[in-house]
Amino acid sequence: MVRSHAGFATRPWNIRRPVARGVSRLAARLWPFWESAKVTLDPWRDEQLPVRILRLLDQLVSDRIILQPVERAILAIAPFVREAVMSVGAKLLAEQDVETLNEVADAKPIRQALEAVHRGRPNLVRRAQWLAENGRRNDARSVAWWLAHRMLLRRTLLWVPRHKSGGELADDLLAALAPDPGNDYLQQALDPPRLLRVAKCIAAADRLLLPGSENLKQLRDNEAVRGTHPELIRETLLARLLHLAGWLALDPRHLDELVAEQIGAIPLTPSLLIETLSKLQWLSGPHERLRLQARARTLRLSSPFACTLMPLT
Structure with missing residues (x-):
């Protein structure tokens, strides 16, 4: 995912060659974290999501917003940082057996957070248990992981380094985020804490970016990066752009509860949903409005899925 699209990440952004190489190398270092999370059997993983976010950023920025090259570099790598963090979180949770829907004695904090989600959605817990009892193991797994992502997507501890109290951000991921040594410009621009601060805002809950919020x-x-010409980084602007692009990219993990309720009742699977999302695109309309359209004319959306997209759009 990251490795195959690292080149794409820098092409449309007019990033200077040395910086583009640094972004591509960083993306390649993040690839193993996404790849290693395959063992979780999480059916909601979407390989194309970072690319959709980048395309939307290019569409949103266009000629409307003048960005510094260093700001473009941060935007280019942020979607891959987020996926690496979420992959680490999925592996942590998989160790606690996501498909076990009963409460576990002496559960770790991340498992306790998942069980809180289970208690809040007993209808889906019953649904997953019924599917498992009737031999629908894949459907049961899909519902269980949908519940798991309700917790992972809002778990702030995933973004906190382990050396800080209660943090769950893996040390090896934090080391991989470190920019190439010997290049002061890159070390300032792609500072790991900055990348984490900004990437965390992708498709974040609106309340996280309200005035006065901790985020x-x-x-x-307006932190200056020293180079041939000093450049200012506007993290708030970058965070808001990533926030909007993240929502417009239609992350399958954010799909409504209606989708989870329909799994097993109609021919609906995460892989089908992810394939459908890949065929949708936002087109510019009159008065700077965006409208959602299918790239393939033959694409048909089931009624539950169409209803699910409405609140996202």
Whole structure:
């Protein structure tokens, strides 16, 4: 995913060659984290999601917003940073047996957070248990992981390094985020704490970017990066662009509860949903409005899926 699209990440962004190489190398270092999470058997993994976010960023920015080259570099790598963090979180949770829907004694904090989600959606817990009892193991897994992502997507501890109290961000991922040594410009621009601050805002809950929110307080604006010409980084602007592009990219993990309820009742699977999402695109309409359209004319959306897209759009 990251490795195959690392080149794409820098092409449309007018990033200077040395910086583009640094972004591509960083993307390649993030690839193993996404790849290693295959062992979780999470059916909601979407390989094309970072690419959709990048295309939307290119569409949103266009000629409307003048970005510094360093800001473009941060936008280019942020979707891959997020997927690496979410992959680490999925592996942590998989160790606690996501498909076990009963409460576990002496559960670790991340398992306790998952069980809180289970208690809040007893209808889906019953649904997954019924599917498993009737030999529908794949459908049961899909519902169980949908519930798991409700927790993972809002778990802030995934973004906190382990050396800090309660943090769950893997040390090896933090080391992989470190920019190439010997290049002061890259070390300032692609500073790991900055990348984490900004990437965390992709498709984040709206309340996380409200005035006075903790997320917004952590963002730093107008920090200068020293190079041939000093460049200012506007983290708040980058965070808001990533927030919007993340939602418009239609992350399958954010799909409504209606989708999870329909799994096993109609021919609906995460792989079918992910394939459908890959065939949708946002087109510019009059008055700077965006409208969602299928790239393939033969694409048909089932009624539940169409209803699910409405609140996202």
